[in-house]
Amino acid sequence: MTHTFIPVLIMLIVALGVGVVILSLNRVVGRHQRNPSKAAPYESGVPLLDTNRKRVNVRFYQIAMLFILFDIEAAFLYPWAVIYRDASHGNAGMFLFGEMLVFILLLGVGYVYVWKKKAFDWK
Amino acid sequence: MVNPWLLLLVPLLPALGAAINGFRAFWWPKTPKNRAITNAIAIGSTALSALLAAYSVLSYVRGGTEHAFQHVYYSWIPAGIGQVTGGFISNFGIDFAFRLDPLSCTMLLIVTWVGCLIHIYATGYMSHDTGYTRFFTYLNLFMFMMLLLVLGANYMVMFVGWEGVGLCSYLLIGFYYDKNFAAEAGKKAFIANRVGDFGFILGIFLIFNTFGTSDYGRVFAQITAHGHAYAGVATAICLLLFVGACGKSAQIPLYVWLPDAMAGPTPVSALIHAATMVTAGVYMVVRSNALFRLSPTAMAVVAIIGAVTAIFAASIGLVQNDIKKVLAYSTVSQLGFMFLAAGVGAFTAAIFHVMTHAFFKACLFLGAGSVIHGCGGEQDMRKMGGLREYMPKTHATMLLATIAISGIPPLAGFFSKDEILGNAFGYSIPLWLIAVVAATFTAFYMFRLYYMTFRGKYRGAHVEGIEESEPKHAGHDLIGSHTHLDQGDQHSDKGHGHHDDVHLPHESPASMTGVLWILAILSVIGGLVGFPTGLFGGAKETIFQRWLEPILVPIGDHHFHFHEASKSTEVVLILVSIGVAVFGIALARRWYFSDPSWSTPKRLGTNFSFIHQVLENKYYVDEIYNATAIGGTVKLARALSWFDANILDGLVNLVRHITVIVLGHGSSMFDKYVVDGAVNGVGAGAREGSSALRRMQSGFVQNYALVMGGGIVLLAAVYMFTKA
């Protein structure tokens, strides 16, 4: 029975091996030179004007997250729109329509909620 | 016919009393409560319950005692799916059912009536106490649980009562919780009882597994039907049950809690730790007599443990100076006698002794309570003496009870003890010898107590040369203490209170002495039901034996036979047991009464100081237990906790370091800055603010993740190295 584990073991070894090999290859093959440009955040980009350890207003994140959240709406609407016409030939039309209605309603509730909670206000 | 609903009221009334008084005591802990109402509820409920119990027993007896009366109130834990679908598991359920048979009738009457008397007594004894209503709440609750234990028709209902009385005992021992040793004693009682309960519940499970039921009737019917087919498993069951009995009834090696339990108020010592609860183990063994009779091994174990406990505790009792301690060890010793009786097959004698012991030991404890009450909380017998003049009623009743326990005919203790000795003689001469020596000790230490307390001159509270006898355990000034947290009950000093200045002892109120008289009279005449009529040409079996005969079910074709001996043997045995009692009494009189300076015992104490030390320190059993079992457990828990804190995390860290080395610095950087950074950022503040306990676990998430990973490895290992 135990011998049937051998494939698993081999897989484990290979996975470990790949990780170790890649990391050590990097060290062995690559040349290690320390110079200021290496330490720069963008090695071949525009020089920094300021430190990158600045505090960013938390509102940025909030807005960004809300954006992603409502962006999903569009991401779901596209595939739905693509199949809706085909599907509505059968008897699933109302069902699909209802599904999307519920989806939008849910997002609408969330929208109203963040609105009333003044999450969009930039104080 | 017995009315099952009236029977149900017997335990329910005290429960109701406990509920009402408990509500009053705990809901308004600080407001004064009317003691008359407390009394009416507590005593009213127990008295009514006692009357109903008597009525139920009478109606049961009228219907004939051949068959047990059993009533199923409802199915408590149904028999699983079997009942629902008519399927595969039959009669595995547990009914909430009561059973009346001669055994439970006897116990029922003892518990309700002695309990009722002690309730009345306690109104006097506790009159100065601040936790008055709380006390009666616990006492009523105890009555309820004890009645469940006695009335239950199966082992599970008995177990409910069994746990319940343990709990009440714990609460009542720790009643003066503001005294540290009382709380400690409560804890000790609790631990010892848990060890016993462990055996008991395993025994019940084994009964379940073997017989498919825990109902007494069905278990015994199967034993009657299949006889010795169960002999093997019966030994295991009986030994497990007996472990439970050892815990509850304070037998070696679990007896240590009972002497400490004297930290509770004296009525509690009388009711719970002498008359009723501690005899539950005996009741259980006698109840299971069919099982025990299947296993001679278990019977022998019971007999030997009983005999050894009897002499062991009696020998400690010889040198104790605390009046309640003497009685406590005496109780342990007498319980040993009961188990000896059960072990040698004299089940009726065991219950007979339970009954007579309930009378005289309750009387003794209550008398001791009266003495303590009268002496302003003093418990050291060396500071008493001459109380006969100050408390004549207490003196008279206690003298009667002392004679009864010493085994002088025709008082109660003589008949029951003689029956036990006679049966032990028929079983094994060495056990009989041990029991006879223990009986001698009993007579000696009881009369030593009597002479030290009631005779001679009053020595007063300030006796030179006597340190606080046992500062850790003595109950000094417990009664007069006003420092309880619940100051709720009004303090009514009726003129016999406890003043700080030295005062002369005084007699206790009528509520106490009245109860003492009733119990004293019972100690005198209670033994007559066991009068050996056979000796005088009457029936071979005593009245009590005939009464209890229905519970001794036949095993297969074998009917139970009472032990029989020739008349001459019996006469000799009776003479021996009277002789040793008289010898013990005479010795006590000579050492402690005729010679007021007690020079002989003092000389013996110095000449044989080693033995004296050992006895005075109770064979150092407490110390040994503390060093081994208790210390060991605590150390183990600490070790495990330490293991959880250090080794486990250490291993995790080790694994992490190895991983880091293997995977190189890249992942280590990630580990350090990304994961640790995120977690430590929030964790750091938390760790600072909280206690050192947080070090129990390191608090690093990745460590936990590694523990989980380790867990999976463990599972794989389990899989590889175990058999299906």
Added chain:
Amino acid sequence: MNLTPLLEAHWINAILPELVLCIGGMFLILFDAFAPKARSLTGPIAVVIFILCAWSQRFVAVGTFFGGTYEVGGITRVFDITFVLAGILCTLLSADYLEREGITGGEFYALLMWGTVGMMMMAKGLDLLIIILGLELLSICIFVLLGFQRRLPVSNEASLKYFLMGAFATGFILYGTALFYGATESTNINVMARWFANPDVTITPLLTVAFVLLMAGFGFKLALAPFHPWAPDVYQGAPTPVAGWLSVAPKAATLIALIRIFHAMGPVLPQTKWMTIVAWLAVLSMIIGNSVAIAQRDLKRMLAYSGIAQVGYMTIAMLTINEDAVASIAIYTIVYALMNLGAFGVISMLAKNQNDPQTLDDIAGLGWRRPFHALALAVCMFSLSGLPPTGGFVSKFYIFRTAVQSGHTGIALIGIITSIASVYYYLRVVYYLYMKESAEGQTRIDGGIFATGALAISIIGIFLIGIWPTPLFHAASYAAHLLLAR
């Protein structure tokens, strides 16, 4: 394209309780957003919604829905009641707790409701993916609920720990599911059951790996040792009512999901050692939980370890899936919800800086200061330790009886031994309540009417089940019978 088979008749009745909670949650956040001044009403409204949800059980249609992925039956009703009960108790406790801590909000209750929906999905899911979906819905709500006291470092710590570890555990479950899918070619439990029932089926190592991964993931959710280390930290940091809820409801949901999976695997279990693994988890949990709990002085940590042990007991019954096992687990979870939430409830009333640990010293002498609350805590402790005549005794007895009947005597014995040892630390709480004098600067107990009501429900429930468990036994046994009769 024809989608109608997805929608059986009465499908809306099948998910009525879920719908009630979903809509109720949305109503609550909107209520909170539109009427911030009436925020303190959100708690009572939440209770009403939970009661509505329980009432809607009357109209629930029984059967299999949504293309065989969702099964509603007697057992799911029993578990629904457990979830709703836990929800109501947690809401009642939180109503006062949040008010005191100044963090009242409709979102809290909404998250509680949606989490409950997730649990209902786990209980009813007949497809591993539905179960995982429910689990994730539940987990997301838990993350936020744990960190609800966002100004407290401990609360954030708890949330983040649970999040990281929970994600880790979900990964295991998903991987295990994927492997099962690879072997059985379906994630549907009924299809898997048919596959396992095939007599020619061979157990490949792949399946064992899948099982181990699944058990690791679910073991995390159950806080089974050795997947337990998160529990004490998280419970300690979480808002106390949430900790109580977390220690009860998600475990119940995970258990019923596991019951379904184990039942599907039933035919092959005798030829594997999978149940040996589960048995080891149970034994380890009972030993580690009960022994480490003895060393705790922090009440929430003690209850965390006690919870680890309690799950160990429940796992014993899972070793053989039969009617009694399912029924005993169902009853145990209900009783556990009552007693554990009751215990956490009393702790939640300790009015002190929630960043500090709530230790035994805080409840010293409580019996004289707040008799009712002390009584509630004492009753819960008695029940947790399994002393009769509480519900804890009845349910624990049923579990051990089931285990013994199924032939797991040795493990039941370990359970009995450890549970007797556990009495020590449970009763130590009672000892502190009644036999210790309260220290200087004693901690105030701050319990309003709602929280006190929750405690009353706990006490009554514990004694009712302890003394008169018969109807519950019949209901649970019958439901279990129907579940396994397929």
